Amino acid sequence: MPPDTPRSTSTRRPAAAPRRQAAGPDAATIHHGIRRDHSEETAQDYVEAIAALIQQSNEARAVDLARKLGVSHVTVVRRVARLVEQGYVTSEPYRAIFLTDKGRALAEECTVRHETVLAFLLAVGVPAAAAERDAEGIEHHVSPETLEAMNGFLKRNS
Amino acid sequence: MPPDTPRSTSTRRPAAAPRRQAAGPDAATIHHGIRRDHSEETAQDYVEAIAALIQQSNEARAVDLARKLGVSHVTVVRRVARLVEQGYVTSEPYRAIFLTDKGRALAEECTVRHETVLAFLLAVGVPAAAAERDAEGIEHHVSPETLEAMNGFLKRNS
DNA sequence: CAAAAAATGTAGCTTCGACTACATTTGGAA
DNA sequence: TTCCAAATGTAGTCGAAGCTACATTTTTTG
Numbered sequence: 001m002p003p004d005t006p007r008s009t010s011t012r013r014p015a016a017a018p019r020r021q022a023a024g025p026d027a028a029t030i031h032h033g034i035r036r037d038h039s040e041e042t043a044q045d046y047v048e049a050i051a052a053l054i055q056q057s058n059e060a061r062a063v064d065l066a067r068k069l070g071v072s073h074v075t076v077v078r079r080v081a082r083l084v085e086q087g088y089v090t091s092e093p094y095r096a097i098f099l100t101d102k103g104r105a106l107a108e109e110c111t112v113r114h115e116t117v118l119a120f121l122l123a124v125g126v127p128a129a130a131a132e133r134d135a136e137g138i139e140h141h142v143s144p145e146t147l148e149a150m151n152g153f154l155k156r157n158s
Numbered sequence: 159m160p161p162d163t164p165r166s167t168s169t170r171r172p173a174a175a176p177r178r179q180a181a182g183p184d185a186a187t188i189h190h191g192i193r194r195d196h197s198e199e200t201a202q203d204y205v206e207a208i209a210a211l212i213q214q215s216n217e218a219r220a221v222d223l224a225r226k227l228g229v230s231h232v233t234v235v236r237r238v239a240r241l242v243e244q245g246y247v248t249s250e251p252y253r254a255i256f257l258t259d260k261g262r263a264l265a266e267e268c269t270v271r272h273e274t275v276l277a278f279l280l281a282v283g284v285p286a287a288a289a290e291r292d293a294e295g296i297e298h299h300v301s302p303e304t305l306e307a308m309n310g311f312l313k314r315n316s
Numbered sequence: 317c318a319a320a321a322a323a324t325g326t327a328g329c330t331t332c333g334a335c336t337a338c339a340t341t342t343g344g345a346a
Numbered sequence: 347t348t349c350c351a352a353a354t355g356t357a358g359t360c361g362a363a364g365c366t367a368c369a370t371t372t373t374t375t376g
Contacts (some may be wrong), residue, residue: 031228063322137298219353
Protein backbone atom coordinates (compact mmCIF):
# COMPACT_ATOMS: atom_id res chain seq x y z
CA MET A 1 0.00 0.00 0.00
CA PRO A 2 1.84 3.11 -1.20
CA PRO A 3 1.54 5.90 1.32
CA ASP A 4 1.30 8.53 -1.35
CA THR A 5 -1.77 10.39 -0.22
CA PRO A 6 -0.84 13.49 1.74
CA ARG A 7 -2.25 12.83 5.17
CA SER A 8 -0.50 15.56 7.00
CA THR A 9 -2.39 18.77 7.28
CA SER A 10 -4.65 19.33 10.23
CA THR A 11 -6.04 15.85 10.08
CA ARG A 12 -4.90 14.18 13.25
CA ARG A 13 -6.22 16.05 16.16
CA PRO A 14 -3.93 16.48 19.19
CA ALA A 15 -5.94 13.95 21.18
CA ALA A 16 -6.77 16.70 23.60
CA ALA A 17 -9.40 18.70 21.70
CA PRO A 18 -11.33 15.89 20.08
CA ARG A 19 -14.38 17.85 18.89
CA ARG A 20 -15.16 21.03 16.98
CA GLN A 21 -11.90 21.93 15.36
CA ALA A 22 -11.67 23.67 12.04
CA ALA A 23 -15.13 23.24 10.54
CA GLY A 24 -17.73 25.98 10.30
CA PRO A 25 -19.96 27.14 13.13
CA ASP A 26 -22.61 24.47 13.09
CA ALA A 27 -23.04 23.28 9.56
CA ALA A 28 -24.06 19.89 10.88
CA THR A 29 -27.01 21.37 12.71
CA ILE A 30 -28.36 22.89 9.52
CA HIS A 31 -28.16 19.62 7.65
CA HIS A 32 -29.72 17.87 10.57
CA GLY A 33 -32.71 20.13 10.42
CA ILE A 34 -33.05 19.62 6.71
CA ARG A 35 -33.16 15.90 7.17
CA ARG A 36 -35.78 16.09 9.88
CA ASP A 37 -37.94 18.20 7.61
CA HIS A 38 -37.75 15.66 4.84
CA SER A 39 -40.42 13.49 6.40
CA GLU A 40 -42.74 16.42 6.97
CA GLU A 41 -42.37 17.50 3.37
CA THR A 42 -44.14 14.41 2.19
CA ALA A 43 -46.87 14.82 4.74
CA GLN A 44 -47.41 18.36 3.56
CA ASP A 45 -47.50 17.33 -0.07
CA TYR A 46 -50.11 14.72 0.68
CA VAL A 47 -52.24 16.95 2.83
CA GLU A 48 -52.08 19.71 0.26
CA ALA A 49 -53.01 17.32 -2.53
CA ILE A 50 -55.86 15.87 -0.50
CA ALA A 51 -57.22 19.34 0.22
CA ALA A 52 -57.07 20.20 -3.47
CA LEU A 53 -58.92 17.05 -4.44
CA ILE A 54 -61.57 17.60 -1.82
CA GLN A 55 -62.10 21.09 -3.06
CA GLN A 56 -62.63 19.93 -6.62
CA SER A 57 -64.50 16.67 -6.04
CA ASN A 58 -65.65 16.75 -2.41
CA GLU A 59 -63.50 13.74 -1.68
CA ALA A 60 -60.00 12.45 -2.16
CA ARG A 61 -59.68 8.94 -3.54
CA ALA A 62 -56.45 7.02 -3.30
CA VAL A 63 -56.29 6.61 -7.06
CA ASP A 64 -56.63 10.30 -7.68
CA LEU A 65 -54.00 11.02 -5.10
CA ALA A 66 -51.72 8.48 -6.72
CA ARG A 67 -52.22 10.10 -10.09
CA LYS A 68 -51.72 13.58 -8.73
CA LEU A 69 -48.55 12.65 -6.91
CA GLY A 70 -47.24 10.37 -9.60
CA VAL A 71 -46.87 7.27 -7.45
CA SER A 72 -48.59 3.91 -7.25
CA HIS A 73 -51.74 3.53 -5.19
CA VAL A 74 -49.85 1.25 -2.84
CA THR A 75 -47.47 4.00 -1.92
CA VAL A 76 -50.39 6.29 -1.30
CA VAL A 77 -52.20 3.80 0.89
CA ARG A 78 -49.16 3.24 3.04
CA ARG A 79 -48.42 6.90 3.42
CA VAL A 80 -52.02 7.66 4.22
CA ALA A 81 -51.91 5.06 6.98
CA ARG A 82 -49.12 7.07 8.56
CA LEU A 83 -51.01 10.29 8.10
CA VAL A 84 -53.90 8.71 9.98
CA GLU A 85 -51.54 7.81 12.82
CA GLN A 86 -50.28 11.36 12.86
CA GLY A 87 -53.83 12.64 13.02
CA TYR A 88 -53.90 14.51 9.74
CA VAL A 89 -56.51 12.47 7.93
CA THR A 90 -59.21 9.88 8.46
CA SER A 91 -59.76 6.88 6.27
CA GLU A 92 -62.07 3.89 6.33
CA PRO A 93 -61.38 0.75 4.32
CA TYR A 94 -62.48 1.12 0.71
CA ARG A 95 -63.57 4.67 1.35
CA ALA A 96 -62.22 8.08 0.46
CA ILE A 97 -59.72 10.05 2.53
CA PHE A 98 -60.70 13.12 4.51
CA LEU A 99 -58.80 15.72 6.46
CA THR A 100 -59.06 16.17 10.20
CA ASP A 101 -59.05 19.66 11.66
CA LYS A 102 -55.35 19.31 12.15
CA GLY A 103 -54.94 18.24 8.55
CA ARG A 104 -57.07 21.06 7.28
CA ALA A 105 -55.01 23.53 9.25
CA LEU A 106 -51.78 22.18 7.82
CA ALA A 107 -53.18 22.20 4.31
CA GLU A 108 -54.32 25.76 4.71
CA GLU A 109 -50.91 26.81 5.95
CA CYS A 110 -49.15 25.00 3.12
CA THR A 111 -51.44 26.43 0.51
CA VAL A 112 -50.91 29.96 1.72
CA ARG A 113 -47.18 29.47 1.75
CA HIS A 114 -47.28 27.92 -1.68
CA GLU A 115 -49.25 30.83 -3.09
CA THR A 116 -46.88 33.30 -1.54
CA VAL A 117 -43.79 31.60 -2.90
CA LEU A 118 -45.33 31.33 -6.33
CA ALA A 119 -46.45 34.96 -6.39
CA PHE A 120 -43.05 36.01 -5.17
CA LEU A 121 -41.19 34.09 -7.85
CA LEU A 122 -43.44 35.54 -10.51
CA ALA A 123 -42.95 39.03 -9.10
CA VAL A 124 -39.21 38.61 -9.29
CA GLY A 125 -39.47 37.75 -12.95
CA VAL A 126 -39.37 33.97 -13.05
CA PRO A 127 -41.27 32.58 -16.05
CA ALA A 128 -44.58 31.02 -15.07
CA ALA A 129 -43.70 27.43 -15.91
CA ALA A 130 -40.45 27.49 -13.98
CA ALA A 131 -42.07 29.36 -11.11
CA GLU A 132 -44.72 26.67 -10.72
CA ARG A 133 -42.15 23.93 -10.74
CA ASP A 134 -39.73 25.62 -8.38
CA ALA A 135 -42.42 26.71 -5.96
CA GLU A 136 -43.26 23.06 -5.34
CA GLY A 137 -39.76 22.39 -4.18
CA ILE A 138 -38.97 25.68 -2.52
CA GLU A 139 -42.07 26.02 -0.39
CA HIS A 140 -40.85 23.36 2.00
CA HIS A 141 -37.67 25.23 2.79
CA VAL A 142 -39.06 28.65 3.44
CA SER A 143 -38.80 29.78 7.05
CA PRO A 144 -41.28 32.21 8.55
CA GLU A 145 -38.66 34.93 8.24
CA THR A 146 -38.22 34.32 4.54
CA LEU A 147 -41.95 34.08 4.06
CA GLU A 148 -42.34 37.43 5.71
CA ALA A 149 -39.63 38.91 3.52
CA MET A 150 -41.45 37.57 0.48
CA ASN A 151 -44.69 39.09 1.63
CA GLY A 152 -42.97 42.37 2.29
CA PHE A 153 -41.56 42.37 -1.18
CA LEU A 154 -44.94 41.62 -2.69
CA LYS A 155 -46.52 44.43 -0.72
CA ARG A 156 -43.87 46.91 -1.78
CA ASN A 157 -44.15 45.95 -5.44
CA SER A 158 -47.87 45.91 -5.99
CA MET B 159 -69.96 -1.65 6.63
CA PRO B 160 -72.29 1.35 6.34
CA PRO B 161 -72.11 2.92 2.89
CA ASP B 162 -72.35 6.40 4.30
CA THR B 163 -69.45 8.06 2.57
CA PRO B 164 -70.62 10.12 -0.39
CA ARG B 165 -68.94 8.51 -3.33
CA SER B 166 -70.88 10.21 -6.04
CA THR B 167 -69.30 13.24 -7.57
CA SER B 168 -67.07 12.91 -10.58
CA THR B 169 -65.27 9.94 -9.18
CA ARG B 170 -66.13 7.06 -11.42
CA ARG B 171 -64.89 7.67 -14.88
CA PRO B 172 -67.18 6.72 -17.79
CA ALA B 173 -64.96 3.73 -18.63
CA ALA B 174 -64.25 5.36 -21.94
CA ALA B 175 -61.87 8.12 -20.86
CA PRO B 176 -59.94 6.27 -18.20
CA ARG B 177 -57.07 8.74 -17.81
CA ARG B 178 -56.59 12.46 -17.27
CA GLN B 179 -59.91 13.61 -16.07
CA ALA B 180 -60.34 16.49 -13.69
CA ALA B 181 -56.89 16.95 -12.18
CA GLY B 182 -54.51 19.75 -13.10
CA PRO B 183 -52.34 19.82 -16.19
CA ASP B 184 -49.51 17.57 -15.11
CA ALA B 185 -49.05 17.91 -11.40
CA ALA B 186 -47.73 14.39 -11.29
CA THR B 187 -44.88 15.27 -13.57
CA ILE B 188 -43.77 18.02 -11.24
CA HIS B 189 -43.74 15.74 -8.23
CA HIS B 190 -41.97 13.12 -10.26
CA GLY B 191 -39.20 15.53 -11.05
CA ILE B 192 -38.93 16.54 -7.44
CA ARG B 193 -38.48 12.97 -6.40
CA ARG B 194 -35.84 12.30 -9.01
CA ASP B 195 -33.91 15.29 -7.77
CA HIS B 196 -33.99 14.01 -4.23
CA SER B 197 -31.15 11.63 -4.88
CA GLU B 198 -29.07 14.27 -6.61
CA GLU B 199 -29.55 16.64 -3.72
CA THR B 200 -27.56 14.41 -1.47
CA ALA B 201 -24.84 14.00 -4.06
CA GLN B 202 -24.61 17.75 -4.35
CA ASP B 203 -24.47 18.23 -0.61
CA TYR B 204 -21.64 15.75 -0.35
CA VAL B 205 -19.68 17.13 -3.27
CA GLU B 206 -20.10 20.63 -1.95
CA ALA B 207 -18.96 19.60 1.51
CA ILE B 208 -16.00 17.71 0.12
CA ALA B 209 -14.94 20.71 -1.92
CA ALA B 210 -15.16 22.91 1.14
CA LEU B 211 -13.06 20.52 3.20
CA ILE B 212 -10.45 20.22 0.49
CA GLN B 213 -10.23 23.96 0.28
CA GLN B 214 -9.60 24.30 3.99
CA SER B 215 -7.45 21.22 4.65
CA ASN B 216 -6.30 19.98 1.24
CA GLU B 217 -8.19 16.78 1.80
CA ALA B 218 -11.59 15.51 2.85
CA ARG B 219 -11.60 12.77 5.48
CA ALA B 220 -14.68 10.68 6.09
CA VAL B 221 -14.77 11.75 9.73
CA ASP B 222 -14.75 15.40 8.86
CA LEU B 223 -17.45 14.86 6.30
CA ALA B 224 -19.49 12.98 8.84
CA ARG B 225 -19.14 15.80 11.30
CA LYS B 226 -19.91 18.46 8.74
CA LEU B 227 -23.00 16.68 7.52
CA GLY B 228 -24.12 15.53 10.92
CA VAL B 229 -24.23 11.82 10.15
CA SER B 230 -22.24 8.78 11.18
CA HIS B 231 -19.08 7.86 9.31
CA VAL B 232 -20.77 4.72 8.06
CA THR B 233 -23.39 6.72 6.26
CA VAL B 234 -20.65 8.81 4.71
CA VAL B 235 -18.67 5.78 3.60
CA ARG B 236 -21.65 4.21 1.91
CA ARG B 237 -22.68 7.39 0.18
CA VAL B 238 -19.14 8.03 -0.95
CA ALA B 239 -19.05 4.57 -2.48
CA ARG B 240 -21.97 5.56 -4.64
CA LEU B 241 -20.36 8.86 -5.52
CA VAL B 242 -17.34 6.89 -6.71
CA GLU B 243 -19.62 4.78 -8.92
CA GLN B 244 -21.16 7.93 -10.29
CA GLY B 245 -17.74 9.31 -11.02
CA TYR B 246 -17.84 12.31 -8.72
CA VAL B 247 -15.06 11.35 -6.35
CA THR B 248 -12.14 8.97 -5.93
CA SER B 249 -11.36 7.12 -2.77
CA GLU B 250 -8.77 4.54 -1.78
CA PRO B 251 -9.19 2.37 1.30
CA TYR B 252 -8.13 4.18 4.45
CA ARG B 253 -7.35 7.27 2.46
CA ALA B 254 -9.01 10.64 2.03
CA ILE B 255 -11.67 11.46 -0.55
CA PHE B 256 -10.94 13.58 -3.59
CA LEU B 257 -13.05 15.08 -6.33
CA THR B 258 -12.82 14.06 -9.95
CA ASP B 259 -13.10 16.70 -12.65
CA LYS B 260 -16.77 15.90 -12.86
CA GLY B 261 -17.08 16.27 -9.11
CA ARG B 262 -15.20 19.52 -9.10
CA ALA B 263 -17.46 20.87 -11.82
CA LEU B 264 -20.57 19.92 -9.88
CA ALA B 265 -19.19 21.42 -6.69
CA GLU B 266 -18.36 24.63 -8.48
CA GLU B 267 -21.84 24.83 -9.93
CA CYS B 268 -23.46 24.13 -6.58
CA THR B 269 -21.33 26.65 -4.79
CA VAL B 270 -22.14 29.37 -7.28
CA ARG B 271 -25.82 28.59 -7.02
CA HIS B 272 -25.64 28.54 -3.27
CA GLU B 273 -23.95 31.92 -3.16
CA THR B 274 -26.50 33.36 -5.52
CA VAL B 275 -29.45 32.09 -3.53
CA LEU B 276 -27.95 33.33 -0.30
CA ALA B 277 -27.13 36.75 -1.69
CA PHE B 278 -30.59 36.96 -3.15
CA LEU B 279 -32.32 36.11 0.09
CA LEU B 280 -30.26 38.68 1.92
CA ALA B 281 -31.00 41.26 -0.74
CA VAL B 282 -34.70 40.65 -0.33
CA GLY B 283 -34.43 41.30 3.36
CA VAL B 284 -34.22 37.89 4.95
CA PRO B 285 -32.26 37.94 8.23
CA ALA B 286 -28.81 36.40 7.87
CA ALA B 287 -29.39 33.37 10.08
CA ALA B 288 -32.61 32.40 8.33
CA ALA B 289 -31.10 33.11 4.93
CA GLU B 290 -28.22 30.73 5.57
CA ARG B 291 -30.57 28.00 6.73
CA ASP B 292 -33.08 28.43 3.94
CA ALA B 293 -30.45 28.70 1.23
CA GLU B 294 -29.30 25.18 2.09
CA GLY B 295 -32.71 23.83 1.34
CA ILE B 296 -33.76 26.12 -1.47
CA GLU B 297 -30.65 25.85 -3.61
CA HIS B 298 -31.60 22.37 -4.74
CA HIS B 299 -34.90 23.51 -6.15
CA VAL B 300 -33.81 26.51 -8.11
CA SER B 301 -34.10 26.11 -11.86
CA PRO B 302 -31.81 27.94 -14.25
CA GLU B 303 -34.64 30.33 -14.99
CA THR B 304 -35.09 31.20 -11.34
CA LEU B 305 -31.37 31.47 -10.88
CA GLU B 306 -31.24 33.92 -13.71
CA ALA B 307 -34.09 35.92 -12.24
CA MET B 308 -32.23 36.06 -8.95
CA ASN B 309 -29.10 37.24 -10.66
CA GLY B 310 -31.07 39.84 -12.54
CA PHE B 311 -32.54 41.10 -9.31
CA LEU B 312 -29.13 41.28 -7.69
CA LYS B 313 -27.76 43.20 -10.64
CA ARG B 314 -30.62 45.67 -10.58
CA ASN B 315 -30.32 46.26 -6.85
CA SER B 316 -26.61 46.73 -6.40
C1' DC C 317 -79.24 -8.49 -11.04
C1' DA C 318 -75.02 -10.22 -12.67
C1' DA C 319 -70.66 -9.45 -14.81
C1' DA C 320 -66.88 -6.50 -15.60
C1' DA C 321 -64.15 -2.71 -14.43
C1' DA C 322 -62.14 0.19 -11.20
C1' DA C 323 -60.54 1.04 -6.64
C1' DT C 324 -58.64 -0.67 -2.50
C1' DG C 325 -56.11 -3.88 0.26
C1' DT C 326 -52.19 -7.21 1.13
C1' DA C 327 -47.75 -9.60 0.44
C1' DG C 328 -43.28 -9.24 -0.59
C1' DC C 329 -39.25 -7.21 -2.95
C1' DT C 330 -35.74 -3.29 -3.70
C1' DT C 331 -33.15 0.81 -2.62
C1' DC C 332 -31.52 4.24 0.34
C1' DG C 333 -30.31 6.68 4.40
C1' DA C 334 -29.16 6.21 9.13
C1' DC C 335 -27.63 3.63 13.11
C1' DT C 336 -24.89 0.43 16.49
C1' DA C 337 -21.41 -2.71 17.16
C1' DC C 338 -17.34 -4.70 16.09
C1' DA C 339 -12.99 -5.46 13.19
C1' DT C 340 -9.00 -3.53 10.89
C1' DT C 341 -5.60 -0.14 9.49
C1' DT C 342 -2.91 3.97 10.14
C1' DG C 343 -0.04 7.26 12.20
C1' DG C 344 1.69 9.57 16.03
C1' DA C 345 3.71 9.06 20.76
C1' DA C 346 5.69 6.94 24.33
C1' DT D 347 9.77 0.17 17.79
C1' DT D 348 5.92 -0.82 19.90
C1' DC D 349 1.48 0.62 21.40
C1' DC D 350 -2.75 3.19 21.34
C1' DA D 351 -6.11 6.26 19.78
C1' DA D 352 -8.35 7.84 15.82
C1' DA D 353 -10.00 6.81 11.29
C1' DT D 354 -11.86 3.37 8.15
C1' DG D 355 -14.08 -0.67 6.92
C1' DT D 356 -17.74 -4.40 7.54
C1' DA D 357 -21.89 -6.70 9.20
C1' DG D 358 -26.39 -6.43 10.23
C1' DT D 359 -30.80 -3.78 11.68
C1' DC D 360 -34.52 -0.47 10.89
C1' DG D 361 -37.84 2.60 8.72
C1' DA D 362 -39.61 4.79 4.69
C1' DA D 363 -40.59 5.21 -0.11
C1' DG D 364 -41.07 2.86 -4.38
C1' DC D 365 -42.68 -1.02 -7.08
C1' DT D 366 -45.20 -5.48 -9.02
C1' DA D 367 -48.38 -9.02 -8.47
C1' DC D 368 -52.32 -10.79 -6.72
C1' DA D 369 -56.71 -10.77 -3.69
C1' DT D 370 -60.86 -8.42 -2.34
C1' DT D 371 -64.49 -5.01 -2.38
C1' DT D 372 -67.28 -1.49 -4.66
C1' DT D 373 -69.47 0.58 -8.32
C1' DT D 374 -70.83 0.76 -13.06
C1' DT D 375 -72.98 -1.07 -16.65
C1' DG D 376 -75.04 -4.31 -19.66
